[in-house]
Amino acid sequence: MTSLTVSGRVAQVLSSYLSDVFGVMGNGNVYFLDAAEKLGLRFSPVRHEGAAIAAADAYYRTSGRLAAGTTTYGPGYTNALTALAEAVQAQIPVVLVTGDAPSSGARPQDVDQAAIAAGLGAATFTVTRDAAGSITRQAVEYALTKRTAVVIAIPYDLAALEAADEELPAPLAPTVTDDGGGGLGQVARLLAGAKRPLILAGRGAHLAGAGPELRELADRLGALTAGTALALNLLQGEGYLGVAGGFGTDTAAGLMGEADVVLVAGASLSPFTMRFGHLLGPDSTVIQIDTALQPTHPRVDLFVGADAKSAAGRLLGMLDDSASAAAWRAEARKRLADGPGHHAGTTETPDGRLDPRALATALDAVLPERRTVVQDGGHFIGWAPMYWHIPRPHDLVMVGTAYQAIGLGLASAVGAARAVEDGRTLVLASGDGGFLMGLSDLESLIGAARSAIVVIYNDAAYGAEIHQYGSQGLTEKPMLIPEVDFSGVAHALGAESAIIRSLADLSALQDWIDAGAKGTFVADCRITSTVRAPWLSEWMQASQAEKAAVAG
Numbered sequence: 001m002t003s004l005t006v007s008g009r010v011a012q013v014l015s016s017y018l019s020d021v022f023g024v025m026g027n028g029n030v031y032f033l034d035a036a037e038k039l040g041l042r043f044s045p046v047r048h049e050g051a052a053i054a055a056a057d058a059y060y061r062t063s064g065r066l067a068a069g070t071t072t073y074g075p076g077y078t079n080a081l082t083a084l085a086e087a088v089q090a091q092i093p094v095v096l097v098t099g100d101a102p103s104s105g106a107r108p109q110d111v112d113q114a115a116i117a118a119g120l121g122a123a124t125f126t127v128t129r130d131a132a133g134s135i136t137r138q139a140v141e142y143a144l145t146k147r148t149a150v151v152i153a154i155p156y157d158l159a160a161l162e163a164a165d166e167e168l169p170a171p172l173a174p175t176v177t178d179d180g181g182g183g184l185g186q187v188a189r190l191l192a193g194a195k196r197p198l199i200l201a202g203r204g205a206h207l208a209g210a211g212p213e214l215r216e217l218a219d220r221l222g223a224l225t226a227g228t229a230l231a232l233n234l235l236q237g238e239g240y241l242g243v244a245g246g247f248g249t250d251t252a253a254g255l256m257g258e259a260d261v262v263l264v265a266g267a268s269l270s271p272f273t274m275r276f277g278h279l280l281g282p283d284s285t286v287i288q289i290d291t292a293l294q295p296t297h298p299r300v301d302l303f304v305g306a307d308a309k310s311a312a313g314r315l316l317g318m319l320d321d322s323a324s325a326a327a328w329r330a331e332a333r334k335r336l337a338d339g340p341g342h343h344a345g346t347t348e349t350p351d352g353r354l355d356p357r358a359l360a361t362a363l364d365a366v367l368p369e370r371r372t373v374v375q376d377g378g379h380f381i382g383w384a385p386m387y388w389h390i391p392r393p394h395d396l397v398m399v400g401t402a403y404q405a406i407g408l409g410l411a412s413a414v415g416a417a418r419a420v421e422d423g424r425t426l427v428l429a430s431g432d433g434g435f436l437m438g439l440s441d442l443e444s445l446i447g448a449a450r451s452a453i454v455v456i457y458n459d460a461a462y463g464a465e466i467h468q469y470g471s472q473g474l475t476e477k478p479m480l481i482p483e484v485d486f487s488g489v490a491h492a493l494g495a496e497s498a499i500i501r502s503l504a505d506l507s508a509l510q511d512w513i514d515a516g517a518k519g520t521f522v523a524d525c526r527i528t529s530t531v532r533a534p535w536l537s538e539w540m541q542a543s544q545a546e547k548a549a550v551a552g
Helices: 006-014 030-038 049-063 075-079 081-090 113-120 132-146 182-192 203-207 211-221 250-257 308-318 326-338 356-366 379-387 409-419 432-437 439-448 463-468 486-493 503-514 534-551
Strands: 020-023 042-045 068-071 094-100 123-126 149-155 197-201 224-227 240-243 261-265 285-290 302-305 371-375 396-398 425-431 451-458 496-500 519-526
Touching: 006 030, 006 094, 006 132, 006 149, 020 030, 020 049, 020 409, 030 042, 042 409, 042 439, 049 068, 049 075, 049 081, 049 094, 049 396, 049 409, 049 439, 068 075, 075 081, 075 094, 075 113, 081 113, 081 149, 094 132, 113 123, 113 149, 123 132, 132 149, 182 211, 182 261, 182 285, 182 302, 182 308, 197 211, 203 211, 203 308, 211 224, 211 308, 224 250, 224 326, 240 250, 250 326, 261 308, 285 308, 356 379, 356 451, 356 503, 371 379, 371 409, 379 396, 379 425, 379 451, 379 463, 379 534, 409 425, 409 432, 409 439, 409 451, 425 432, 432 439, 432 451, 439 451, 439 486, 439 519, 451 486, 463 534, 486 496, 486 519, 496 503, 503 519
Parallel strands: 020 042, 020 068, 068 094, 094 149, 123 149, 197 224, 197 261, 224 240, 261 285, 285 302, 371 396, 371 425, 425 451, 451 519, 496 519
Antiparallel strands: none
């Protein structure tokens, strides 16, 4: 191998796995970034270290391709921890390349970075002069195999030293988990005998590429289908009910609750998906197919450890071509047509600000059809999956939901913007609180995006807290945010922008789209805080019931 520094060897090995690096330069990673540049890796600068990992995370969620974030040691590293925790909890493979204390021992300003990472559930791989390449490869393979975030630490005193020559093995081939078919025979028998079957797909089914097989299986059975928010529209077709959980309609949820056999493919059955225990009927038989080692919810009656795509394909070979539950789909079509959908919102609100439901509906008609939607966390989080057309599962990126964090939206948009390569427009939905938290990376997004629209649901408050705690009589003063002119800030940084006080004001956004949708447009939408999202009401009711049960 050509003589390289330790940092160069890390960059060289990474270049066989990824093409994009996001980060903030510092003296702990400057040699790594120099090597990455010389190797042709694309570096997208961000302005806060937390954005380095959030952007790499969103890049993977959008494209399915690995990316790296990079920071310096110490404060640069600790600034990235919230995004690192989110990637771990969301099971997103991502690599953080960071400086670290010298190999000779910690300096007064150093912290135990490996211990901090371990507390978040992330493994640290500290490179050496003798094995910088093999340790880097081990770290990346661990991230991809375990579906998690890893830290590659480069000790400060080694970063610029010459690395030893190494003969590196070829990257490992991906493996597919399968139970050998023993449990699938029982699954086939249960599905064949179902009168009201339901197939519920999650992100695991999307990542496995199982959509075609699951849709064919549903058609073979006459089953209804649904998806989690992270598998939105994966099973779209005849019998599709939409999102399972708080973002879905009551009519669809009622049908799901009547299913007698439920096949769950690649979904963990989180409390939000399960409507806090109320989604499925008490007598339904729940089958879970997942690469997890064991069932992920106590409602699971039969668990099969397998790859969703492989398992669905084998089930197709075990079932005949008759749709045993065809009447179930016919009944569902009628009830969905007759039942209420999502509330359309109103043009009249107590404070005269926009109803977010009416705004979301109007935005769906204006936004480009080819869109990839990124969401920050916050009270507004349901409006896009409820009211906007989301073409494909990976066109909805929600970084922050696993860790229940806000403020990662702008950073995530940077990563998604770099991953979108087919002429789609990136659309970021954010609240004003989260937007202010990540404001430094609005400049990063403007620099990275070919075509981006930022929608700020600006209620001059931390909306979720207003509804959860202000409604209980707690003082709202700490929950309020002074009205910020985000349009003015965006314009100063080089974006097109407008304040949206009425639906008619969306004409400014429409004009920008009609002119080619080039660059970044920020829509500062002034919404009311008097409309509570139905998913939040559901969560509040479940929390109150849990408190009452504990008190009783």
